[in-house]
Amino acid sequence: MSRLTMVPVGKEALRQRRRQALLRLAALMLLLAVAAAGLWWMKDRITGYLVKVTVELQAAKMGQLAETRELPGWVIRDERIVHASMAGHVQRLVKDGDRVRVGAPVVRLKGLSPVGEEMGSYQDLPSPRAGLIVYRLDGLEEVLNPRVLDELSTEQLNTLAERPQEIPPDGLAQAGQGLFKVIDNVEKAYFLTHYDVKDLGEPLVPSRRLTLALNAAGPNFYGKVLQVRGTDDVWAVIQLVNPPAEVFKRRQLPLQIVDKIHKGILLSKDTLIERNGEKGVWLAVKNRAEWRPIQVKATIGDQVIIDGVAEGELVVQNPALLREGQEIK
Structure with a gap:
């Protein structure tokens, strides 16, 4: 082997x-x-x-943020309802919220026969005054009216509730049914507010002048307290001075009492980044990313007022992927 x-x-x-x-x-x-x-x-x-x-860029703009307290309530304005003169289909000739002159046609009614068939006849309904056209009726037009402002009882105030009604485009209207209302946005408007003193923080008193806004970013307008009823559970009437058009278009909304205003460059909080313990933003300078330290003057909600950036400079809105010198187009 x-x-x-x-x-x-x-x-x-x-x-x-x-x-x-x-x-x-x-x-x-x-x-x-x-x-x-x-x-x-x-x-x-x-x-x-x-x-x-x-990358998203936005030119820096001056703006404002306000420290505010919310004031819920109802807008009272001079408004007039226009009713259907006959049964028919509704054709809107004016956009909701548009301002028209007196006599301008707003709605065209296409007449119906007794059996509900559309006839060839039609009728244009004009605006009885100059003002804003609103198609949504809320049922409070006769209650919250400047002419009966002093006559509102506590019982009426405690039972305020909207009963909305709106005939859609090409909808069917019955004779006598409300089609639209015309709001006078030139004459005085009022604001009826109901609040608890401990929630508001500071009571309203007659003749007090208020700075008001729809939100912290403005624009601001003014009001004057006319009436105050109650001590803890309070109803108050405020005369509004040159409010924005949005106030006239809505019945119920919260206004903001402005306590302090901060002005400067207004940015979203998401644009801020932090490097070595210092806050800053990315700018697009000659198509390149450049970090700029800034000073935050005020923060309210998701917005900030800052110093350190000039108006018109391009601020990066989504800075997560950037580094110094990164090309930006």
Whole structure:
């Protein structure tokens, strides 16, 4: 029986095998380094491309934020309802909220026969006065009226509730049904508010002048307290001075009593970033990202007033992917 005999490997052969192993390892390391460099290069290119595609810029603008207290209530304005003179389909000739002159046609009624079929006749209903056209009737037009402001009883105040009604375009109106109302947005408007003194923080008193707004960003307008009923559970009437048109278009809304106003560059809080404990924003300067330290003067909700950026400079609105010098288009 033959026997296999193990022959020791020579020293030269061992050295050769070690050199080959080291060469394979070096080649593998080089390949990994090249791949990593390629991935890093690609990462920068992809990130740069994504930034150029997704970056959002907005020119810095002056604005304001106000420290406010909410004042819920109802708007009282001089308004007149126009009723259908006959049964018919309603065609709107004016957009909701538009201002018209006296005599301007607002709605066209297409007459119906006794069996409900549309006839060829039609009638245009004009605006009886100049003002804002509103198609939604809320049922409070006769109750919350400046002419009966002093006659409102506590019982009426405690049962105030809207009963909305609106005939849609091409809807069917019955004779005598309210079609639209015309709101005089030139004459005085009033605001009826109901509040608890402890919720408001500071009571209203007759003749007090108030700075008001629809929200913290303005615009501001003014009011004068005319009447106050009650001590803890309070009803008050405020005369509004030059309110924005949005106030006339709505019946029930919260106004804001403005206690303090901060003015400066108005930005979204999302535009701010922090570097080394310092707040700042990214700007687009000559198509490159440039970080600019800023001072926050006021923060209200999701908006801030800042110093450190000039009006008109381009502020990056989504700064998450940016780095210094990043190309921006």
